[in-house]
Amino acid sequence: MIPRTEADMRELPVAGRPPAERADAALNRRRILRAAAEVIAARGPAAVSMDEVARAAGVGVGTVYRRFGDRARLVYAVIDDRERDFQDAFIHGPPPLGPGAAPPERLRAFLHALADRTEAQAELLLMAEADPPGARFRDGSYALYHMHLAMLLARIRPGADTAYLADALLAPLAANLFLHQRRVRGMPLERVKAGLDALAGALIAAPEPS
Structure with a gap:
């Protein structure tokens, strides 16, 4: 079940945190x-x-x-240390990335922060996502990102297919596409973020489903 309240998100553990060890x-x-x-x-x-x-x-x-x-x-x-910092920021940190801002602001802030996070370690993420195939979707971080976006989208567009839309917003931030845009097409990071803003803006402005 997707959490629908800020309290639900604040109680989520940070994915990938190692258990207590000998x-x-x-x-x-x-x-x-x-x-x-x-x-x-x-x-x-x-x-x-x-x-x-x-x-x-x-x-x-x-x-x-x-x-x-x-x-x-x-x-x-x-890459866990940086990942845990990122997750802590959107679950517990200050707004607009963390709780306290309006859902549309948090949605945009999250996509920008995830773009920065992908930029910082794109080659490592590319390798981790590709070996074995489909590893990206089995990683706990992806599930947490998806849950967070679905929660925000449910507040912005009640009744929409938030599970699909959350996947659609995360798709451009797969490391292989991100690196292709940055290194092959020469897109600056700000252009990538502007494209994410356009996608998010289209969802926010879309009419409610009948």
Whole structure:
């Protein structure tokens, strides 16, 4: 069920927050994430492999697989700190991104903030979203974004198909399309944000469904 109140959203946990761990498990996690970040910084996200990260971290490759499952989850863990900050901002932070602003303002603020967030780590997000195929939609962050947008859209357009519309607003922020627009078509970030504003504005101004 989609939350319909600010209180519902404020009670949502931040997706991806690691559970409490034993000291040795927490140490291994830090070693693995530090090693993965160093591989990415040195040679780019495409160079990340579970074997190489295990060697750099000084742990067995089985430990890496048990802790993270696959390469996509490892990459998501590397970007988790920024992701948790972003999620905290739209769930608990000040308006217009956080609670307190009118739904149309929050909708636009969220799309702009998500564009900034994608800009900051687009290559990592591209890798995480593509490996394995469809990983973007299985990640807890996407589900949380969708829930948040659906809640705002339900307030703006009661009775609309908010589940579909939330997916439609998130589609332009898939990392592959975002990077194509930014690097192949040469669109500045402000143009991307203006396009998101146009999409949001069309939804906000649309007549109520019969």
